[in-house]
Amino acid sequence: MKKYILVVTTAALIFSCKSKRDTTTDPPVTPPVNSTSELLLFKFNESTGQTLSESKTNTSFSINGPSGSAERINGLEGKALRTNGYYGWATGKVNVTFPSNKVCISGWVAPAAFPVQRKDLDQLSDNTNASIFSNVNPYSNSGAALGIDQWGRIIGQFKVGTEVIQIVSNQQVPLKKWSFIALNINSLSGTASLYLNGSKIKTLTYAFGNLLWDKNATVYIGKESKTKTVAGFDTNGLTGAIDQVALWNKDLTDTEILNEYNKMTLSDPDLRIPLAERYANDNHRPKYHLVPSAAWTNESHGLMYVGGKYHIFSQRNYNGPYLEHINWGHYVSSDMVSWEEKTQVLWPQPGFDEVGVWSGHAVVKNGTPYIFYTGVNKARAAIGLATSNAPYDSWTKNGNPIIAGVPTTIANADFRDPFVFQNNLDWYMMVGTGLRNGTARGGLFLYKSLSDDFKQWTQQGTMMEGNPTVDGTGDFWEMPVYYNFGSKSVLLVNKLPEANALYWTGTFDGSKFIKDNPVPQKLEVINHLLSPSICPDANGKLTAIGIIPDHVSSEKNKQQGWAHVFSLPRVWTLVNGKIVQVPHPNVLSLRGTSKNFTNVSFNQSSSNVLNGASGTQYEIVATIDPGTATKVGFSLMSNLSINEQTLVYYDMTTKSFVVDRSKSSILNDVPKSIQSSNYELPAGDIRWRIFVDASVIEVFVNEELAFATRSFPSEGSNQIDLYAQGGTAVAKDLKIYNIQGGGTVSVAKFDDAKEDILHPVVYPNPSSSDFNFKFNTVQKDLYVAAYIFDINGFPIRKIEKLLSSENDIVKWDGITDNGMKAREGVYLIKGFVGNKLFDAKIIIN
Structure with a gap:
């Protein structure tokens, strides 16, 4: 490979596009093309529509994606094109003569994420080039491209003679910031350079020769020219925004590139997902559960x-x-x-x-x-x-x-998912694995920290191993969880195959977890929620949030543009060797207006016993006497005119909970199985607390049990009713709370205008009775509507009163709505004074 030295003056840099060098080694010179301006220029200033126009030739480019899916954001001047990884890029063909000696590609990019390199299908040497411009023929490699790779580095590609040249920077462009990138190619001198924000950051030399182009090749804006897919998704598109892309018929000087960068006044791009617009017609997207703004x-x-x-x-x-x-x-x-x-x-x-x-x-x-x-x-x-x-x-x-x-001394099938915990003064880490020395089984490798900064660890063997023929725990364990409740500890694993969250109680002795029983318990009555993550909340309550998968097809995921959702926060306590799960008390803040029912009788001939109750985001709190019914529960997401409904009930005969989704939807690509699991409830009333959020159903029973599921009805299937078979049941008390708010806000900061929750003074507190709640800020007559809730979030007493500036105290005598004295423990009063939310903690001794 030959190297050449360029000797230029400042004037030559500014006014000439030619370079001087030893002509005895020059290849034939191709005359420069036309003028020294942009050959192609994309400004992206269209406000709407699935097309954009290239400014120099007025060529129309099509924006990939369903009709109406093209998105623009405010750009550096005017608009910018937003691309979303697997759609949103533009394609077209241009009728120009590409320069054979010198060219520059430049443009602005603001990545929201770096593009995909497929773990199993791509070699590390095959860098992804999510291009702001590419007209590379993927078969002959003729053409040129500029973009960012899977690690955020600037990457350029072009072809000279038979050689495909690739140049990659050492620097990574920042996420969610505008960066000006450029690729200079001079085939006469055999040099190529990359630029970031006006500065040269990488130069490559190569054997000179003419640049090779395919004049019929498709131009891609926002995607690599190659076809790469996973599960039907294109993987090599850019996720972010693109603006002011140009192809120049010369190589720009350093000064010219710096001037192009300095032309723009920079501000951070708004890369928030436009939730309301993008999901306007998505009746399956939850609104008060944590769900990603988009993608996976x-x-x-x-x-x-x-x-x-x-x-x-x-x-x-x-x-x-x-x-x-x-x-x-x-x-x-x-x-x-x-x-x-x-x-x-x-x-x-x-x-x-x-x-x-x-x-x-x-x-x-x-x-x-x-x-x-x-x-x-x-x-x-x-x-x-x-x-x-x-x-x-x-x-x-x-x-x-x-x-x-992974340790090499024990045969295993990979390891992953560290969980770190403290035992006495020592810190330990357990890592999930599949052990293969003998019967294939799940296991946990154990490590002990040797340094205060957690950078040094020593391997301690295995903390626990499965025995699948006895305990049914599969052949691989992932996402382990350990927590010491005091007298007992809990060790939870997510077993594979047939993913399921299982746990044991026992003790950790510093090297092994000693199980109380060989067979673990299910975290969920019906298995759907997985991989819970835990931590004590601000008040010390152990809180868990897990994933509730969609279990839909890839085509459905592509159609909706997002995948999976998180559970509501749950409080875990250990009672009689079992994890008791209840919704976190903060969930009460979601409640809006309610419909209330008492002593409603229903059987298999009943319909519309809840007087047309309907909704897509709500909470049900109910106490039901099963009476003579053999099946008792709820019909949710119902539209009987098209024979759609999801049934959630308890089967008294088989002693099992059932989620019947066999008629849950007339749509394709969504789950319609019947889920069930045996669990013997004690005789008597069943206390239900059910959260429905579009396609999410979370169920809590008797302030102890929990399970979650997903259901995807067609639009308009939103009726709520009671369900019974084999006899008559009675809903002694039932409330349906409308829910608004919650969920995920894709914003740069919290809403500064959000009002604080009021906290009245409570006295005496603790006490056995006669609590007073004083509102010092009452300036006029205000109506108080509130409930006293027990620690599990169940309402035990309704409070109503009209306050005035002379009478600003609400009283509670410690008696529940059923006339019983409230038991010792922690309670919460929560409600509205006027239009402001208030809450306060109550301790009964």
């Missing part, structure tokens, strides 16, 4: 409370609703009910996590949070570490893995 999410992990906020992370592919190129998504909340989606905190980078940053855990030690995660490359998995400072929006990875790979 699955396992929740790293739930923690630090700096007065709750943080939770999840597996995320921002490039589309399919499993690949996993990042750590990040959400923040002040109450675990309303969440703000933040920029991802971890993503694949060259090294041990170059193809995926998989699940893990987070702990807070001495006020500092630590993330432990599974880093995946082509060869193996390793355990990584990252730390952060307030406000915990960005995290710094430890350069090397803290555990370099």
Whole structure:
């Protein structure tokens, strides 16, 4: 390969597009094309529509995606094109003569995420080039492209003679910021250079020769020219925004490139997903459950409370609703009910996590949070570490893995998903695996920390191993959870195959978990919720949030543009060796107006006993006497005119809970199975608490049991009714609360205008009775409507009163609505004074 030295003057740099060098080694010179301006220019200033126009030739380009799906945002001047990984890019063909000696491609890019490199199908040497411009023929490789690769580096490609030249920067462009990138090619001197924000950052030399183009090749704006797919999704599109893309018929000077960069006044692009517009017709998207703004999410992990906020992370592919190129998504909340989606905190980078940053855990030690995660490359998995400072929006990875790979002394099938916990003064880490020394079974590798900064660990063998012929725990364990409740500890695993969350009670002796029983218990009565993430809340209540998968087809995921949803926060307590699950008390803030029913009799001949009750976001609280019925429960998401309904009930004969989705939808690509599980309830009333949120159903029974499921009815199937077979049952008390709010807000910051919750003074407190709630801010007559709730969130006493400035105290005598004295414990009063929400804690001794 020959190298050439350019000798130029300042004047020549500015006024000439020619370079001087030793002509004895020159190849034949092709005359420059036309003028020294843009050959092609894309400004993206169209406001709407599925087409855009190239400014120099007025060629129309089509924007890929369903009709009406093209999205623009405010750009550097005018509009910019938003692309979404697997759709939204533009294609067209232009009738121009491409230069054979010198060319520059330039443009602005603001990636929301870096593009996909397929873990199993792409070689590391085959970099993804999510291009702002590409007219490369994918078969002959003629043409040129400029974009960013799977690690956020600037990447250019072109062909000279028979050689395909690729140039890749060492620098990564920032996420969610505008960056000006450029590729200069001079085939006369055999040089190519990359530029970032006006500065040259990489130069490559090569054997000179003419640039090769295919004049009939399709031009791509926002995608690589190659076809690469996973599960029917294109994987090599850009996720982010593009603006002011130009193809120049010369190589620009350093000064000219700097001038192009300085032309623009920069502000951060608004890359929030336009939720209302994008999902306007999506009747399956939840509104008060935590759900990603778009694309793929699955396992929740790293739930923690630090700096007065709750943080939770999840597996995320921002490039589309399919499993690949996993990042750590990040959400923040002040109450675990309303969440703000933040920029991802971890993503694949060259090294041990170059193809995926998989699940893990987070702990807070001495006020500092630590993330432990599974880093995946082509060869193996390793355990990584990252730390952060307030406000915990960005995290710094430890350069090397803290555990370099799976133990080689024990035959195993991979390992992943670290969980870190403290036992006495020592810190331990357990990592899920599948053991293969003998019977294939699940297991947990155990490590002990040797340093205060968690960077050094020593392997301790296995903490626990499965015995699938006895305990039914499969051949691989992932997403383990450990928690010490005091007298007993709980160890939970998610077993594979047939994913299921299972747990044992027992004790940890510093090296092994000693099980109380050989066979684990199910976390969920009906298996659907998976991989719960746990942490104590601000008041010390152990709180869990898990994933509730869609279980729909890839085509359905593509149609809706998102995948999977998280559960509501749940409080876990250990009672008589069982995990008791109830909704977190903060969920009460979701309640709006209610419809109330008492002593409603119903049987298999009954219909519309709830007087036309309907909704898509609501909570049911009910106490039902099964009476003589053999099946008793609810008909949800119903439209009997098209024979759609989802049944949730308890079968008294088979002693089992049932979710009958066999007639849940007339749509394709959605689950319609019947789910059931045996569980013997005690005789007497059944207390139900059911949350319905579009396609999500979460059920809590008798302040103890829980299960979740998904159902995807057609639009308009929203009727609510009671269901019984084999006899007559009575709903002694039933309330249906309308729910608004909650869920995920894809914004840059919290709404500063959100009003604080009022907290009246409570006295005496603690007390055995006669509580007073004083509202010091009452300036006029105000109506109080509230309930006293027990610790499980069930209403026990309704409170109503008209307040005035002279009479600003509400009283409670400690008696419940059924005339009984409230038992010792913690209670909550919650309601409205005027139009303001208030709450206060009550302690009965």
